[in-house]
Amino acid sequence: GQQLNQSPQSMFIQEGEDVSMNCTSSSIFNTWLWYKQDPGEGPVLLIALYKAGELTSNGRLTAQFGITRKDSFLNISASIPSDVGIYFCAGRVQGGSYIPTFGRGTSLIVHP
Amino acid sequence: SAVISQKPSRDICQRGTSLTIQCQVDSQVTMMFWYRQQPGQSLTLIATANQGSEATYESGFVIDKFPISRPNLTFSTLTVSNMSPEDSSIYLCSVALIRDSPEGADTQYFGPGTRLTVL
Numbered sequence: 001g002q003q004l005n006q007s008p009q010s011m012f013i014q015e016g017e018d019v020s021m022n023c024t025s026s027s028i029f030n031t032w033l034w035y036k037q038d039p040g041e042g043p044v045l046l047i048a049l050y051k052a053g054e055l056t057s058n059g060r061l062t063a064q065f066g067i068t069r070k071d072s073f074l075n076i077s078a079s080i081p082s083d084v085g086i087y088f089c090a091g092r093v094q095g096g097s098y099i100p101t102f103g104r105g106t107s108l109i110v111h112p
Numbered sequence: 113s114a115v116i117s118q119k120p121s122r123d124i125c126q127r128g129t130s131l132t133i134q135c136q137v138d139s140q141v142t143m144m145f146w147y148r149q150q151p152g153q154s155l156t157l158i159a160t161a162n163q164g165s166e167a168t169y170e171s172g173f174v175i176d177k178f179p180i181s182r183p184n185l186t187f188s189t190l191t192v193s194n195m196s197p198e199d200s201s202i203y204l205c206s207v208a209l210i211r212d213s214p215e216g217a218d219t220q221y222f223g224p225g226t227r228l229t230v231l
Contacts, residue, residue: 031218042116042204042222043155088154090220098143098208098218104154 003027006089006103013079014111021106022073023089031092032072033100034063038085046087047074079110114139114207116223124229125195132191133226135205140185143208146178149225150201158203161188195230202227 003026013019023032031050035043047056049065049072056063063074072091076083086107090100115138125131135144146158159167159180167180182188192199205223 042225045221048219100220102155
């Protein structure tokens, strides 16, 4: 099956810094989804991407669907303490089932 | 979008007992799933809950251990049977919304999760 590599595994940053994380796939995806999970909660959808090259923002978050259709990145600008959590990418293979593959997550810690 | 609620939000159970988790969606959805998330891990799909027929289980998960019901398009239950400490996890209900487009664009939403601790 397809593999999804998410990096980095964890990040420790100072408040105000920008953050970048990415996911790469061994297969061509036609959908990329980015989620944030707070401790003890379910994942919350942040951004959905459907076209190669697509760049979408949600407040201080920006995500892009890679041109090769095998990667995506998520940027967070001017981080704040409430950005703390685990960020997951998920992708759905072109022509495959509707069940996406999830990355292993990026744990973000923001120091005030 | 879809709003998903789960009950209970958390529970502490004794070894050998069973717990049924309920999932309610605010709109009719075709595709509903159950995931497990063990501490510090990513999301693992348990099964697809099919309305009116038996659930489709992923490798490593069986109906006797995780029976699932899906009586209609807005509700599903997952039972964790004969529990052991290894079943301590967050159990998540999820739905997929399939958009009609050439790309087959879709999104997937999750419930708040049920945090299960087995002693």
